[in-house]
Every structure is written in structure tokens, then in C-alpha cells.
Amino acid sequence: MISRLVSLRPAIYALTVAAGLAAASAVHAQQEPRLDVIYVPTPQEVVDRMLALAKVGPGDYMIDFGCGDGRMVVTAAKLGARGYGVDINPQRIKEANENAARAGVTDKVEFKIANLFEQDLSKADVMAMYLLPDINLRLRPKILDTMKPGTRIVSHAFDMGDWKPEVEEKVDGRNVYFWIVPAKVGGSWEVDGAQKMTLKLDQTFQFFTGKADIGGKSVEVTDGQLKGADISFKVDGKTFTGKVSGGSIAGDGWKATKA
Ligand SMILES: C[S@@+](CC[C@H](N)C(=O)[O-])C[C@H]1O[C@@H](n2cnc3c(N)ncnc32)[C@H](O)[C@@H]1O
Structure with a gap:
């Protein structure tokens, strides 16, 4: 009986160590959160x-x-x-x-x-x-x-x-x-003021392209850009600038409403 216990000693020891490590790593897991990025400070x-x-x-x-x-x-x-x-x-x-x-x-x-x-x-x-x-x-x-x-x-x-x-x-x-962060302007807009037109804009981040429908004539929208809510673009060589606020744009001498 005693000799059997002696021969089991290494196995008992290994089990004890494994249990200890498991307990320690559980505590460790509690203390050390899983980081998605390691800590490196910015100079x-x-x-x-x-x-x-x-x-x-x-x-x-x-x-x-x-x-x-x-x-x-x-x-x-x-x-x-x-x-x-x-x-x-x-x-x-x-x-x-x-x-x-x-x-x-x-x-x-x-x-x-x-x-x-x-x-x-x-x-x-x-x-x-x-x-x-x-x-x-x-x-x-x-x-x-x-x-x-x-x-x-x-x-x-x-x-x-x-x-x-x-x-x-x-x-x-x-x-x-x-x-x-650019305002969102993709989609259709009805423009009123000095120039009446319908804009169809296609936005990629702070840039956009599109078409302007002016009384049935289709014209390219070029140089479309947003700096936050500040918008600028060109139609037929004319530059439009304004401020986007949700579904409306207030320009200098023009305004637009999201269609
Ligand atoms: C590269 S360091 C940048 C530290 C600091 N912003 C600087 O520039 O000095 C990234 C930080 O993100 C933390 N972190 C990692 N994963 C995270 C998570 N899921 N939520 C919040 N913080 C986390 C890290 O602990 C670490 O402090």
C-alpha cells in the first residue's frame, strides 16, 4: 500500500501543480484584462x-x-x-x-x-x-x-x-x-435661389460627385468637397458654398432641401 502511494507521488505532485497554475491563471485573468492593443505610450x-x-x-x-x-x-x-x-x-x-x-x-x-x-x-x-x-x-x-x-x-x-x-x-x-468628420450629403437635393436645380449626389467620405438637373438639362457636379458641415462644389463653372445642417443646406444666395 505504502509503495503504491510512493509510486503515485509524481502524479499527485503534477496534479497539484496543474491545479495551482489553473487557480493562479484564473486570478491573473481577473487582474489582467484582455487587451485589443498593448500599451505603448505616445511620446x-x-x-x-x-x-x-x-x-x-x-x-x-x-x-x-x-x-x-x-x-x-x-x-x-x-x-x-x-x-x-x-x-x-x-x-x-x-x-x-x-x-x-x-x-x-x-x-x-x-x-x-x-x-x-x-x-x-x-x-x-x-x-x-x-x-x-x-x-x-x-x-x-x-x-x-x-x-x-x-x-x-x-x-x-x-x-x-x-x-x-x-x-x-x-x-x-x-x-x-x-x-x-464630414456631413452626409449623398442623395437628392432640391436647390432654390439664384439657381434652381435638382442635385443627385454620390458621396465617398469628404468627397462627392453627382449630376445637376437644370430645367431638364443634366450637368456634372464637380469638385464636391466637405470640411465637416462646410460644403463646396461646382456646377456649370459656378462655385457653390454653404453649410449643411441635417436635411438642409444654407448657401450664399441659395438653399437646398433633401428630397
Ligand atoms: C497603444 S496604447 C495608447 C495609449 C494612449 N492613448 C497614448 O497614446 O499614449 C493602447 C491602450 O489601449 C488600451 N486598450 C486595449 N484594448 C482596449 C479595449 N478593448 N478597451 C479600452 N482600452 C483598451 C490598452 O490598455 C492601452 O493602454
Whole structure:
């Protein structure tokens, strides 16, 4: 009997170790959340340039989802903006709160442990990102569909596929990108004023093409562009500029209503 127990000892030991490891990794799994992006902080020089590109200042509400130690949000607050950062890693949120306290901006910022994919983007004036190419692309429809026209987006290192940035530059050897969320203008519009016409527009991000029907004559719409809610295009050599607000456009001497 004793000799059988002795021969089983290595197996009992192995089972004990395995059970211990399983318990330890369960605790570990609880403490270490599954990261969609590992933590790599943006150098301060790059943060400063990103926020300058987005013209962050008083009155702005800036978000950084995947905020790390909160440096983007804290820097925005030092420029007079309010900011909100979330990170899935509690350790990062602890550091972010400490950084905010050190910078004396706790009244201007909020940090929360949360998943970046479950956040409302619609209230932001500016969004800063340092994520990954595929995550930028996953967020892109939500950015274009739920953020206000005119919202400024800055990204460190990664672009957004075929959504061409307004600005792309290198800072300290790193790529930085800047976009402005365009208003949605695809579809038919009835234009009234100096020039009566029906527009049929086909939009791709901040650019659009289309046709204008002027009293039964079809004319190309060219140079169609949006900078947030500011629209410009040409019909028959004439330039039209205006501001889009939901289903209407207010131009200089013209207006349009979504048909
Ligand atoms: C590359 S770091 C960027 C940190 C900071 N934005 C900066 O530029 O210094 C990405 C951050 O995203 C966080 N993260 C990863 N997956 C996340 C998720 N699903 N939800 C929220 N944060 C996440 C990581 O913990 C990490 O702090």
C-alpha cells in the first residue's frame, strides 16, 4: 500500500501543480484584462503636435478611448479643453488619475475603466487615437455615422484605410493623421435661389460627385468637397458654398432641401 502511494507521488505532485497554475491563471485573468492593443505610450512631442493639428482648446470635449496613462486627455485639459478617457486596464486608469492630479486638471477630466468598443462617440468635439489599423477600421463606421459633422480626429501611427486624411505628417519619425468628420450629403437635393436645380449626389467620405438637373438639362457636379458641415462644389463653372445642417443646406444666395 505504502509503495503504491510512493509510486503515485509524481502524479499527485503534477496534479497539484496543474491545479495551482489553473487557480493562479484564473486570478491573473481577473487582474489582467484582455487587451485589443498593448500599451505603448505616445511620446509627449507627438501628443503636442496631434492636439495642435486638431486645434484643441477651451470649449472642446476630447476623448481618447484606449487612453493609457491619460497623457492625451491631460494635455488637452492643460490647453483648456475637457476630456474623457477610457482604458480596459485598471492600472492605466490609476496612472491617468494620478497624472491628472499632478497636472492639476482633475476638474476637467474623467477616466473610466471600460471597453473602447462600448463607448458613445457622439458628444466629442475631438477624438485622439493610438490603436491599430484594424481597430481604426472597426471604429470607422461608428465615427462616420454617429459623430457630429466637424468632429476632429487625430491618430498616431495608423490611418483609416481609404478615408483620406486632411493632413498626414511625420513627427519625430512617427506618422500622425488628421481627419474631419464630414456631413452626409449623398442623395437628392432640391436647390432654390439664384439657381434652381435638382442635385443627385454620390458621396465617398469628404468627397462627392453627382449630376445637376437644370430645367431638364443634366450637368456634372464637380469638385464636391466637405470640411465637416462646410460644403463646396461646382456646377456649370459656378462655385457653390454653404453649410449643411441635417436635411438642409444654407448657401450664399441659395438653399437646398433633401428630397
Ligand atoms: C497603444 S496604447 C495608447 C495609449 C494612449 N492613448 C497614448 O497614446 O499614449 C493602447 C491602450 O489601449 C488600451 N486598450 C486595449 N484594448 C482596449 C479595449 N478593448 N478597451 C479600452 N482600452 C483598451 C490598452 O490598455 C492601452 O493602454
